[in-house]
Amino acid sequence: xxxxxxxxxxxxxxxxxxxxxxxxxxxxxxxxxxxxxxxxxxxxxxxxxxxxxxxxxxxxxxxxxxxxxxxxxxxxxxxxxxxxxxxxxxxxxxxxxxxxxxxxxxxxxxxxxxxxxxxxxxxxxxxxxxxxxxxxxxxxxxxxxxxxxxxxxxxxxxxxxxxxxxxxxxxxxxxxxxxxxxxxxxxxxxxxxxxxxxxxxxxxxxxxxxxxxxxxxxxxxxxxxxxxxxxxxxxxxxxxxxxxxxxxxxxxxxxxxxxxxxxxxxxxxxxxxxxxxxxxxxxxxxxxxxxxxxxxxxxxxxxxxxxxxxxxxxxxxxxxxxxxxxxxxxxxxxxxxxxxxxxxxxxxxxxxxxxxxxxxxxxxxxxxxxxxxxxxxxxxxxxxxxx
Numbered sequence: 001x002x003x004x005x006x007x008x009x010x011x012x013x014x015x016x017x018x019x020x021x022x023x024x025x026x027x028x029x030x031x032x033x034x035x036x037x038x039x040x041x042x043x044x045x046x047x048x049x050x051x052x053x054x055x056x057x058x059x060x061x062x063x064x065x066x067x068x069x070x071x072x073x074x075x076x077x078x079x080x081x082x083x084x085x086x087x088x089x090x091x092x093x094x095x096x097x098x099x100x101x102x103x104x105x106x107x108x109x110x111x112x113x114x115x116x117x118x119x120x121x122x123x124x125x126x127x128x129x130x131x132x133x134x135x136x137x138x139x140x141x142x143x144x145x146x147x148x149x150x151x152x153x154x155x156x157x158x159x160x161x162x163x164x165x166x167x168x169x170x171x172x173x174x175x176x177x178x179x180x181x182x183x184x185x186x187x188x189x190x191x192x193x194x195x196x197x198x199x200x201x202x203x204x205x206x207x208x209x210x211x212x213x214x215x216x217x218x219x220x221x222x223x224x225x226x227x228x229x230x231x232x233x234x235x236x237x238x239x240x241x242x243x244x245x246x247x248x249x250x251x252x253x254x255x256x257x258x259x260x261x262x263x264x265x266x267x268x269x270x271x272x273x274x275x276x277x278x279x280x281x282x283x284x285x286x287x288x289x290x291x292x293x294x295x296x297x298x299x300x301x302x303x304x305x306x307x308x309x310x311x312x313x314x315x316x317x318x319x320x321x322x323x324x325x326x327x328x329x330x331x332x333x334x335x336x337x338x339x340x341x342x343x344x345x346x347x348x349x350x351x352x353x354x355x356x357x358x359x360x361x362x363x364x365x366x367x368x369x370x371x372x373x374x375x376x377x378x379x380x381x382x383x384x385x386x387x
Contacts, residue, residue, distance in 0.1 A: 006296050006300045011023045018283065030161075039271075049271055050281045051271065052268065057164075059267065060348060062269065064344065069272070091308055094307075106269030109266055112231045116249040117246050126149075130247065133248065133249025137174075147227070154208065156227045157219065159213045160211065162353060164356070165340060170198065171190070171191045171195065172338065173259045183381050195373060199368075232329075233264065235324075236299070251336075260338045294307060295310055302326065304331065343380070354376055
């Protein structure tokens with residue numbers, strides 16, 4: 001549900017305490033690609049929303065193609081008593097997540113990291129230690145094959161949304177780069193080697209599952225998959241739906257190499273058109289950025305809060321981080337987080353769809369990782385030259 005209950009609660013409480021403003025929440029399917037597609041449709045129809053959630057990977061595309069107003073401009077013009085709100089509330093590096101070339105496009109709202117969830121019951125049936133999760137990608141492949149061989153269930157699933165987020169962590173942790181010096185640079189021996197592991201689990205070992213994200217996550221919750229690589233934003237959904245006690249581990253690494261994980265999540269730009277709506281939108285943003293609501297949002301979803309004080313508050317998340325294994329894993333991984341690769345201009349949606357298509361070609365067995373990655377890299381670099 002990606003936090004729908006908390007969103008509804010936030011909106012209801014805001015509307016109750018701000019009788020001169022009415023906020024209406026609108027659900028959009030298919031994650032961030034779906035949000036972008038629906039935003040384009042609403043703008044084309046002359047009915048843009050006042051606020052929207054935009055994945056960090058689409059920030060350059062959004063900034064180049066949509067009308068928005070900087071939150072600092074709204075504060076300066078309509079809420080001067082709160083003009084220092086941003087610098088007093090958020091760390092500089094967090095604010096930079098929602099910037100393009102130093103310009104503040106919106107406010108960072110959600111931060112997520114790719115984590116490992118596993119089923120200790122299937123581990124035990126497969127003869128694995130349920131108290132010890134996988135640490136490397138070699139472990140992942142070994143554990144997955146053992147689970148499939150011993151139990152008949154799938155050993156591994158990596159979330160498959162219409163983007164490249166989780167795969168970026170896999171490739172870059174082995175030394176590849178999604179973007180380097182303004183060019184796509186992932187079809188290197190390191191990138192190909194990393195993707196080959198995923199392909200081998202699906203095609204050779206028959207231990208890897210290749211289906212859509214919702215189906216794959218549901219299969220894990222139903223006990224049909226031993227290990228799942230998912231966004232920490234799915235912690236709430238998975239723990240509520242799983243028919244077993246879910247265990248967690250950090251995103252796997254490669255021997256002797258530094259982990260580099262993409263920062264998932266979203267920022268919220270103000271797309272309201274009138275001064276009155278812009279002021280109201282900023283008031284709502286400041287309301288939901290209060291520690292009380294960010295704590296509820298994190299506990300319901302697994303998204304990490306953009307405010308450091310939320311995690312450090314003994315009356316807030318501090319105790320939960322200590323007690324919640326999966327949430328603790330996500331916070332530990334913050335040290336490895338890197339920007340989610342964002343392509344400029346009109347390339348954002350095209351690039352993500354190309355990555356999704358590339359994944360399907362590799363995991364369907366129609367193309368090798370080397371062929372598919374080189375083809376995608378060449379196509380992206382040609383598009384970059386035309387920007």
